[in-house]
Amino acid sequence: MVKKTHTxxxxxxxxxxxxxELEENYKRVLADYQNQERRFKEVQGxxxxxxxxxxxxxxxxxxxxxxxxxxxxxxxxLDMIVKQLLETLKNEGLQLIESDNKPFxxxxxxxxxxxxxxxxxxxxxxxxxxxxFDKVLRPAKVKVGSGK
Amino acid sequence: MSKxxxxxxxxxxxxxxxxxxxxAKIIPTAEGRNTFPSIxxxxxxxxxxxxxxxxxxxxxxxxxxxxxLMGQKYSGKQAQKTKEIAPYExxxxxxxxxxIIIDGKTFTPQEISAKILQKAKADAEAYLGGTVTDAVITxxxxxxxxxxxxxxxxxxxxxxxxQRIVNEPTAAALAYGLDKGKNETVVVYDxxxxxxxxxxxxxxxxxxxxxATNGDTFLGxxxxxxxxxxxIVAEFKKENGVDLSKDKQALQRIKDAAEKAKIDLSSSxxxxxxxxxxxxxxxxxxxxxMKITRAKLEELVDDLIQKTIEPCKKALADAKLDKKxxxxxxxxxxxxxxxxxxxxxxxxxxxxxxxxxxxxxxVALGAAIQGGVISxxxxxxxxxxxxxxxxxxxxxxxxxxxxxxxxxxxxxSKSQVFSTASDNQPQVEIHILQGERPMASDNKxxxxxxLDGIPAAPRGIPQIEVTFDxxxxxxxxxxxxxxATSKEQKITIKNATNxxxxxxxxxxxxxxxxxxxxxxxxxxxxKKNEADTLxxxxxxxxxxxxxxxxxxxxxxxxxxxDELEAEVKKTDATLESVDAKLxxxxxxxxxxxxxxxxxxxxxxxxxxxxxxxGQAEEPxxxxxxxxxxxxxx
Numbered sequence: 140m141v142k143k144t145h146t147x148x149x150x151x152x153x154x155x156x157x158x159x160e161l162e163e164n165y166k167r168v169l170a171d172y173q174n175q176e177r178r179f180k181e182v183q184g185x186x187x188x189x190x191x192x193x194x195x196x197x198x199x200x201x202x203x204x205x206x207x208x209x210x211x212x213x214x215x216x217l218d219m220i221v222k223q224l225l226e227t228l229k230n231e232g233l234q235l236i237e238s239d240n241k242p243f244x245x246x247x248x249x250x251x252x253x254x255x256x257x258x259x260x261x262x263x264x265x266x267x268x269x270x271x272f273d274k275v276l277r278p279a280k281v282k283v284g285s286g287k
Numbered sequence: 288m289s290k291x292x293x294x295x296x297x298x299x300x301x302x303x304x305x306x307x308x309x310x311a312k313i314i315p316t317a318e319g320r321n322t323f324p325s326i327x328x329x330x331x332x333x334x335x336x337x338x339x340x341x342x343x344x345x346x347x348x349x350x351x352x353x354x355x356l357m358g359q360k361y362s363g364k365q366a367q368k369t370k371e372i373a374p375y376e377x378x379x380x381x382x383x384x385x386x387i388i389i390d391g392k393t394f395t396p397q398e399i400s401a402k403i404l405q406k407a408k409a410d411a412e413a414y415l416g417g418t419v420t421d422a423v424i425t426x427x428x429x430x431x432x433x434x435x436x437x438x439x440x441x442x443x444x445x446x447x448x449x450q451r452i453v454n455e456p457t458a459a460a461l462a463y464g465l466d467k468g469k470n471e472t473v474v475v476y477d478x479x480x481x482x483x484x485x486x487x488x489x490x491x492x493x494x495x496x497x498x499a500t501n502g503d504t505f506l507g508x509x510x511x512x513x514x515x516x517x518x519i520v521a522e523f524k525k526e527n528g529v530d531l532s533k534d535k536q537a538l539q540r541i542k543d544a545a546e547k548a549k550i551d552l553s554s555s556x557x558x559x560x561x562x563x564x565x566x567x568x569x570x571x572x573x574x575x576x577m578k579i580t581r582a583k584l585e586e587l588v589d590d591l592i593q594k595t596i597e598p599c600k601k602a603l604a605d606a607k608l609d610k611k612x613x614x615x616x617x618x619x620x621x622x623x624x625x626x627x628x629x630x631x632x633x634x635x636x637x638x639x640x641x642x643x644x645x646x647x648x649x650v651a652l653g654a655a656i657q658g659g660v661i662s663x664x665x666x667x668x669x670x671x672x673x674x675x676x677x678x679x680x681x682x683x684x685x686x687x688x689x690x691x692x693x694x695x696x697x698x699x700s701k702s703q704v705f706s707t708a709s710d711n712q713p714q715v716e717i718h719i720l721q722g723e724r725p726m727a728s729d730n731k732x733x734x735x736x737x738l739d740g741i742p743a744a745p746r747g748i749p750q751i752e753v754t755f756d757x758x759x760x761x762x763x764x765x766x767x768x769x770x771a772t773s774k775e776q777k778i779t780i781k782n783a784t785n786x787x788x789x790x791x792x793x794x795x796x797x798x799x800x801x802x803x804x805x806x807x808x809x810x811x812x813x814k815k816n817e818a819d820t821l822x823x824x825x826x827x828x829x830x831x832x833x834x835x836x837x838x839x840x841x842x843x844x845x846x847x848x849d850e851l852e853a854e855v856k857k858t859d860a861t862l863e864s865v866d867a868k869l870x871x872x873x874x875x876x877x878x879x880x881x882x883x884x885x886x887x888x889x890x891x892x893x894x895x896x897x898x899x900x901g902q903a904e905e906p907x908x909x910x911x912x913x914x915x916x917x918x919x920x
Contacts, residue, residue, distance in 0.1 A: 178416075207564035211572050245333055245341035252535040253344050265536050274319070280539065283344045 191231060192271055198228070199277055203266060236268035238279040249278040256284025291421040291450055291662045292411045293458070293654025294404060296438065298354040299480030299507065301325045302651035303407040305415065306659035311462065311652040314414045316406075322647055326351045327402045330390050334406040346374040348389050352481065353403075355504065356396040357441075358434035361385040365504070397437050401444035408445060422447040423658040425650050428454040428486045428500040450661050456486035457495040458653025459619045462644050465490055471614035472498070474602075476632055476640065477650075478595060479620035481507040485599050487606045487613075499605035501598035506591065508549075508622045514587045515545040519560065519577065527573050529566055537565050541575070548579055553624045556581045585627040592631050599635055616640040619649045674699075675791040678755055678763065681718040681727035683708045684812035690755040693723065700756040704770075706747045710823075714739035715751055717767045719780065723798030725809040731794070738767040738776040746823065811862045815855045818869045822848050822855075825876050835886070840879050847872040 147155075202224065209217050225233075236247045243250060243259050247268055256262040261281045268279030293311070295302045300322040303314045316323045316335065323335035326342065327350045333341065342349045355369045361379035369385075370377045380386030380393060387394045404424070411419045424447075426438050435452050442449035456475035465473060470491035477484040484502035488495050519541050520531050531537045544560045551558040562575040603610065616636050622628060623646045632640050644652065674697060679689035682705065690701045707715060716737050722730030741749050750770040757763045766777035798805075825848055833841060851868040854860055 174416075204561075204563045211564060243341065243344060245337045249340040250342070250344040251539045259344070265539070278340055282536075 188232070188272060189274070192274075192276060195228065195231070195233060195269075195271060196276060199269060202228075206267075232272045233276070234270040234272075236270060236275070236279045238264045238268060238281055243281065243283045247275055247278055248281045250283045251280050252282045253285045254282045255287050256282075258284055258286025260284045289418060289420055290415060291423060291655075291658030292407070292419055293423045293425075293651050293656070293658045294407045295425050295455070295458070295651035295654060296354065296400060296403060296407075296441075297322075297325055297479060297650075298352050298482050298504075299325060299509070300647070301403055301407060302648055303411050304648065304651040304655035305411060306655050306662075311655040311659070313648050313651060314411050316410050317413065323406065324351070325354065325403050327353065327399050329394055329399060329402060330392075332402070334402050348375065350375050350387055350389070350394075350399050353387070353396050353399040356385045356387070357400065358431070358437035359385045359396075368505075397441040398444060400438065400441035404442055404445035404447060408447060420446075420448050421450050421658070421662070423451045423453055423654045423661070424449055425453050425455045425458045425654050427482075427484055427502075428456050428497045429484075429502070451657060453654055453657050454486070454495070454497055455484065455619075455650050456488055456497065456500075458651075458657065459617060459644075459649045460488055460490065460495060461653035461656045462649040463617050463641060463653075465615065465617070472606075472608065472612055473615045473617060474599070474613050474636060475617050475619060476595070476599070476623065477502075477619040478622040478628060479507050480622075481505070481509055483507060483595050483598065483620075485595070485602050487602050487608065498608070499602040501602040501605070503594060503598060506594055507620075510591055511549060511588050511622065511625075512542065512545050514591065515549060515579075515584065516541055518579075518583075518587055519545060519575070522577060523565075523575055527568060529568055529573060531566060531575075534566055537562075537575075540565065544575075549584065549625075552579065552581045552584050553626060581626070588627070592625075592628055595628075596631065596635055610636055613638070617644075617649075618642045619646050621647050674757065674761075676721050676731075676794055677723055678733075678757070679720050679730075680705075680753060680765075681716075681720060684816045685727045686809065686812055687720050687722070687725055687727045687730050690753070691757060697761065698756075698758045700754065702752055702754040705751045705753055707741065707744070707749050707751075708746055710745050711743040712746065712749075713741055713743070715741065715767065717753060717765060717776070717778075719763075719765050719778070722794050724801065725805045726812070729797075729801070729805070733763070733780045734765075734778050736765075736767075736776050736778045738769060738774065740772065740774050741769055742771060807862070811860070811865070814862055814865045814869065815860070818851050818855050818865055818872075821869065821872060821876070822852050825872075835883050836879060840882075844872075844875055844879060847875050 202221070205217070205221050205224070209221055225235075238248055238261050241261050243261055247270075248261065249268075251265055254262055260283065261279075262284045263282040264279055265282060266280035269276045290305050292314070293304045295304075301324075302322040303316075304311050305314055306312075313321045315321060318336050320336075324339045326338040327334050328338045328341065328345060328348055329350065330348055338349055342351075350373075352369060352373070355365055356377065359366045360383050361377070362383060363385070366377060366385040376388040378386055378388050378393070380395065385396065387396065387399060404422070408419055408422070422442060424438055424442055426435055430438070438452055439449045455477065459475050459477070460473060465471075470489075473488050473490060475484075475486045475488060477486070482502065482504050483506045484500065486500045487498045489498050490496075516538070520538075524530050531541060540562050544562055548558050548560055557578060557580045560575060560577045560579065564572045565575040566573050613636055616632060616638060618629065618632070618640050623632075623640075623642065629640055629642065674691055674693060674695050677687075677689045677693045678691040679687050682688045688703075690703060691699060705715070714737050716735060718727065718735040719733040720727055720730040721733050724730050738751065741751075752768045752770055754766045754768075755763065756765075761781075763780040764777060765780065766775055768775040825844065829836070829841060829844065836844075847868075851865075851872045854865055854868045857864075
């Protein structure tokens with residue numbers, strides 16, 4: 140077998156190096172673009188999913204008022220309206236955070252007051268919390284037992 | 288190479304930012320917010336909002352305002368003052384430095400700050416999708432060496448390589464883009480959640496020198512909230528005789544409402560607080576409903592705002608400067624959104640403060656910019672150019688038809704098929720234009736060439752594909768190819784994007800200025816083109832199947848066509864005059880065409896068919912024109 144040997148001219152060497160560098164740059168740009176595209180899709184999905192968050196957060200304060208009115212009036216019709224409204228919002232991904240008598244969890248609850256009661260357990264929920272899909276939209280405002 | 292993040296390690300709130308695509312961007316926290324409370328529960332390892340939520344329950348173990356203790360001696364004034372307000376235990380540690388005792392364990396302020404930085408790091412990693420190892424962290428300008436050292440240590444404990452410690456006012460000035468300006472003196476007025484700082488900076492050749500700094504470490508947005516809460520409680524008591532300050536549940540609701548009212552009153556002059564069923568009195572529910580005007584709020588907090596002026600005076604005196612020496616005042620911190628604060632600052636310094644950057648984010652953004660400078664991020668980015676003006680060719684009626692629109696990122700390539708404007712046209716001229724105006728003559732000519740040897744064919748039949756290809760260096764290649772013969776001509780235009788900014792600006796402004804005139808001109812040309820098409824098509828029909836019309840009809844149509852043609856050629860023709868003649872001619876043509884079809888239908892001879900085709904050609908040709916346009920000459 141004949142082995143062909145030849146010394147590359149400096150020009151060829153530098154051009155080869157340039158090719159490698161450019162190829163590298165090209166791949167990086169392509170990768171950057173693909174990553175960007177993937178993230179864009181992700182973000183777009185999230186964006187659609189949580190687009191209602193701001194509106195829902197505002198509506199929650201109206202629901203609070205309705206619930207307070209219901210607590211006071213004890214009206215069967217109003218009760219139905221509140222339930223209907225919550226049902227509608229449930230279909231949009233809103234879900235109640237169960238807090239009554241649960242161990243206090245700062246990830247989903249906000250402690251407003253410490254009162255006598257079982258230690259670190261929710262004694263009363265002052266303002267219910269809600270998830271929007273898997274995110275905490277609003278933590279529940281709770282009273283927590285002091286253990287005394 | 289991993290990115291360098293910028294961290295605003297604040298007394299009450301912290302924020303993280305990073306350089307992305309050449310600009311600084313705030314990284315949202317895991318909770319989806321742009322900032323997070325600088326609150327830490329070290330035993331259960333809770334940081335931010337989560338730590339804040341359990342603060343009431345676990346106050347002795349929850350640390351806030353740890354920044355006040357950074358690098359401080361236990362016996363020092365700052366540590367002692369913090370001890371008065373902090374529910375957690377502060378003690379004397381190694382070398383007499385202030386430490387925090389939680390649940391029997393000793394934590395240095397560095398360790399607690401490290402937890403805040405760790406959250407910043409984790410949020411950044413989740414956002415960027417990779418490991419983050421380097422950071423730029425900001426500190427107040429008045430921090431001494433030991434406080435800066437402590438901050439650096441906190442970064443190291445958090446697993447961050449602290450590339451630089453930057454002064455907060457310097458970072459803010461960077462975020463405001465002041466490093467690009469000339470040598471000047473600026474004031475940074477920073478009214479945050481818990482502290483007020485004013486700094487006087489001298490900028491020159493990219494160097495920022497802090498000439499003087501002053502402030503009040505116990506004055507901020509929280510104090511403003513308290514004033515509003517006190518007012519609401521007092522008003523409610525006056526009206527209903529019930530003291531809500533004893534009712535923690537009601538107080539919590541008022542606190543939220545007060546904060547919302549404060550924010551609302553920055554953009555509107557009046558807001559309403561509505562909290563139904565706030566409490567009960569004699570078994571009856573009481574509702575809190577109250578209007579607060581901006582004027583009332585300003586009256587309530589006036590003394591707090593005035594308290595910021597004395598430090599400003601002192602800082603100016605320390606820097607040995609006068610108000611007139613200040614080139615710019617920039618605002619940092621959420622409270623500077625309040626119009627009254629802006630007014631007071633304006634009145635004192637005698638100039639409109641700059642508030643173009645989000646005041647909550649400015650410091651973190653500036654830190655990220657500093658990080659970008661260190662990593663050479665800006666150089667690393669392959670900067671792609673955009674075409675500053677639209678590129679196109681001239682088509683029938685001297686209209687500019689765009690191929691590559693303005694602000695298209697280059698390299699880019701676009702093709703479009705055109706045709707001839709008259710029968711048996713042997714060549715087309717490709718006239719390349721640049722600009723935003725609809726009429727060819729109002730735009731800049733970049734070049735032109737002729738594609739000849741087009742085989743004889745009726746107008747609209749030849750297909751000439753014109754391709755614009757602009758490379759990353761702004762070199763434009765234009766080619767025109769006759770699809771039937773594959774004959775091709777091309778031209779290369781260098782520096783198609785290389786216009787001076789003034790030139791681009793002038794051309795854009797002209798386009799705006801003449802938009803209305805241009806639209807009218809374009810409409811007239813479109814109408815004239817429509818008229819031309821009708822004249823040519825109808826004459827063709829008359830020639831091909833003239834025997835189907837009686838002489839009177841033929842001459843009537845020809846007269847209408849001649850008149851229309853004459854009107855189009857008139858220099859003072861208007862849209863209305865051409866349209867009137869066009870309508871007359873169209874109606875006439877339609878009338879006789881209808882009669883012709885009817886006659887053909889009665890005879891019902893298949894030989895009549897081609898004539899029908901001849902008529903049908905007209906709308907087809909019009910359609911083609913709309914889609915493709917035609918090249919002049």
